[in-house]
Amino acid sequence: MQEGRIVRALSGFYDVKSEGQIFTCRGRGVFRKQKITPLVGDFVHFDQTNEQEGYIIKIEPRTNELIRPPIANITQAIIVTSVVEPDFSTILLDRFLVLIEAKQLKPIILISKKDLANEDQLNRVKEYINIYEKIGYTVKLVSTKERENLSILQEILLDQVTVFAGQSGVGKSSLLNALKPSLLIKTGEISKSLGRGKHTTRHVELVEINGGLVADTPGFSSLDFKEVEANELGMCFPEIETRAPMCQFRGCLHDKEPKCAVKQAVEDEGISNERYKHYINFLKEIQSRKPRYS
Structure with missing residues (x-):
């Protein structure tokens, strides 16, 4: 054996x-x-x-596993989103972050297609970068056209088992091809009529890049929280998790409860109002799903 x-x-x-x-x-x-x-x-x-x-x-x-994409024993997850084509979406990014945090993986945010954006679009994204960096996330604004960006990414991959995740069309395969041209991973053109990328990656495969293992995985645009319970959601938002012990009631869901430290932090602008709105949207989504029976 x-x-x-x-x-x-x-x-x-x-x-x-x-x-x-x-x-x-x-x-x-x-x-x-x-x-x-x-x-x-x-x-x-x-x-x-x-x-x-x-x-x-x-x-x-297994130390961990993901269902979509189906992969196990990962050490970090790189979430790729784009400035444009498709446009940067905080709610989609937060969905990915929740799913990665729920698996207790280290998330790294890559915002691609910097070279395709105008000044206003870049300034808008940089404001969001400040928000996510203050939470504690590593965020990189990159372009496959700039070699310096790829050197930074090579350092991130060293000695890690990395899963790339993100909406279709944001440039996951293009980034991997730029790092290792011999991969020749097929990349899809953005469908102008649908506004999203074609699903070009057909299987999951670990490839060796810069002393690490990297999975290029199928892109997808819809994400659900089937594996996340309502009382676990706050732990998937680091800025909420750190303030939760200060809430008056144990088990506070930071929604309708009085004397909630999280809601107070939103009022005091210590927590992004947009992130908090996403938390509430996700919480309602989890609470409204049909119960599972064993």
Whole structure:
């Protein structure tokens, strides 16, 4: 039996990297019976059946996992959004941040297509960058046209297992292609009629870039909070989480409760009013979903 890591999954086949070699493996039937699906990023044990093939026998416990995209054992998430084409959206960015925070992953925000924006658009985005940096997030305004930007990104990737996430068309694949041209990941043109990118990435794959592993993953424009409960949402907003212990009532949802430290911080402009509105919108969305029964 050998050990390795799944670096690619496609149509029930899993490429496992072990000691510098790639083995194409299938999962044993026991995984289907146990309703376990091997994921890219999994550390596995496999039986080698010939020089290039094998069967996965065991999956090691995961430190974390995402459903969309399906990947495990990540150390950080880079959320890519764009200044324009599509236009910068704080509510979409906050949705991604909540999902990443819920998995206790370190989020890094990349705002791409700086070279396509005019001065007014850049100034608007820079105001938001200040808001997110004050919260404690790392935010980088980048362009694939500027080599200095790519050097900064290379440092971020070093020794990490990174998942790239973001709305379709924001430039995830373009950034990866600029970092490692040999990838030749297909990039999609923005659909002018739909205002969003075509879904061009068809599978999840971990690739080696600058001493780290990076996943380029399918872009998508709709996100839900199926795995986040109402009482957990505040913990996914760092500026709310730090003030929550000062609320008068334990279990305060920072919505209708009196003497809420979070609402007071919004009034005092210590918390962004826009971010707080997004929190309330997400809270209502979670509270209105149908209950799950086991």
